[in-house]
Amino acid sequence: MSVSGVHYPHHVGAELHVVYQLLSYTHNRRISLEVTCPDADPHVPSVVSVYPMADYHERETWDMFGVIFDGHPSLTRILMPDDWQGHPQRKDYPLGGPGENRGQAYYAQGGDFDDISRVQADRNDDIMVINFGPHHPSTHGVLRLVLELEGETVVGCRPGIGFLHTGIEKSMEFRTFTQGTTLATRMNYVASMLNEASYCLAVDRLLDIEHEVPRRAQDIRVLMCELQRIASHFVAVGSGALEIAAMTPATLSFRERDMCLDVIEAISGLRMNQGFIRPGGVANDLPEDGISRLRTFIDWMHKHLGEYADMLYENPIIKSRLVGKAYMDLSTCMALGVTGPALRAAGLEWDLRKKQPYFGYETYEFDVPTWDTCDAYARFRIRMDEIHESLRIVEQCTERLENSAGEPVMHTDPKIGWPASLSLGGDGMGNSNEHIKHIMGESMEALIHHFKLVTEGFKVPPGQVYAPIEGAGGELGIHLVSDGGTRPYRSHMRDPGFNHIQCIPAMVEGGMISDIVVAMASIDPVMGGVDR
């Protein structure tokens, strides 16, 4: 589920819209619900009693737009500091901030720590209130947990997020649709091209060219998504192991991740934050040695994936730390909007690549691993199995790409398609001399298209769309609204980590403090995606 606010200042009397994206697992269908309220009286009933997962989403919509959700258990700011003035994603809030916050002093303790400590002091019992994060080696990023501990047992846990809030969604409103790729990619920085994939799927759907994207471009998109999924799972497993003080899996997994990144760099030009998947296709074709690099990579993976199985699967320390911990059964997962490996660990075979396919995933052969123990160990095993399945998809992509060499990798409409048949110049830099010769010497029209695409961007017909894909951690979707111009009117990313952070109290309260780290590692939130 995702809740997204949109501010239409010209809809007098109904300026604030709240768009709910609902999903039925049983019927495999999605419904979008749009509710309006006026600026003068911005009240909307809260749906938290029906959909507990809407808790953080409604807090974010309050924080960013000022919509008051009646009946919400604790409607407070979530992404901005607690004492921030104004609601940043409203259209009347300038991108750089209005300046009224300048000169304000911020303190590291954060809003409610003193209140919680005071309540505890008044209670005068043995419960300790401690702060876990945001600067901490084991919080998987800049996450803050305010813990109430009775000895080693966690009695209460309150996550605090927003320490990496970057204003990506609002920044997208000031950039063209092509530039939006570079902003989207920096959300979940561990699996950056998956963000781009979701964003470009949304733009393709708004442009109504989703089924006109060239076959080869779709195959490259699938290839990059799966390579990123493998790389992301390696980071999840490696840093999860590091957080419980196992250092060898961390060094191993970063070695494998670097193999993935070498291939990704050869194809897209960058190790991270690539900006490679573009609306209409991909930015450029595979290099000449692309296929041979992929084959070397696949062989290496086959040779070395067994090391993880040998070292970790039956390791008594891993088992004693992970088995039975961070338990979330199917009803918990459904209530809290958990998707991805954690949902599959509860036994539900739900993977958007199979259930609501995109990019041609329905033509690939792969399985969706599930487990039935609903605990952290299950999620770990599912991630390792997903690496194997993704590798299968990468092999199939390599076959197809070898056979489709020479086909276009970008939509052929010159008003939309970024010039993508570029080659490297003689100095190894990006200037493509053939393209320059074409636009400067051969075709005036091509020059005009290039100029308009780069400076103005293409226009996207008015409309809104919610485009979910199967991200590395769960359902990664974007709600994209276009007003007919060259820039998005509103973009809201539904990151799986954002929903999963809500589950941390459900997983850790009643357990021991050392299981908190295991719980967080098992859901693998990436704070860049959580905070956006």
Next chain:
Amino acid sequence: MGLEDKLPSGALTANLSQVAGFLLKTSMWPATFGLACCAIEMMAAGSPDFDIARYGMERFSATPRQADLLIVSGRLSQKMAPVLRQTWDQMPEPKWCISMGACASSGGMFNNYAIVQGVDHVVPVDVYLPGCPPRPQALFDAILTLHEYVVKSPLGANRVEAARAAEAAALKATPTHQMKGLLA
């Protein structure tokens, strides 16, 4: 001839601040302050493929009390800024700061309400490292630049003097927002 001839073999003379600089640079422990994407490249720099251990820096210190170097890697949001300052204040002298990446150096591509436009608004930075994110080798280049600077840094009273001189120069210099380019 000089003093060196009268010493037994195996002894060498050096400038005290250079010796101190050498010792400081060969075992500089970074504090884990990974914020965003650059943190992943910092973790990759710690992995055996790139190996920050060759500089003696593989022991990332989670506690700032035992850290020498703060590598601010990633975008600094307004909410996180006081935490960064508190972490910097908790580090004992001598300490240095590398702002890794475009976002830490200047706000990067995020020129908006949420991101501090450069961590030098909050902590004093010694080396700025551009990139989005900079590759691990680029991080090493920044670390080596810092090492050269550390070896040349004066000690004791000279250090206090150098700090005062740097402050006076900075106060006299044109502020960045008033700098005019070559065209003005």
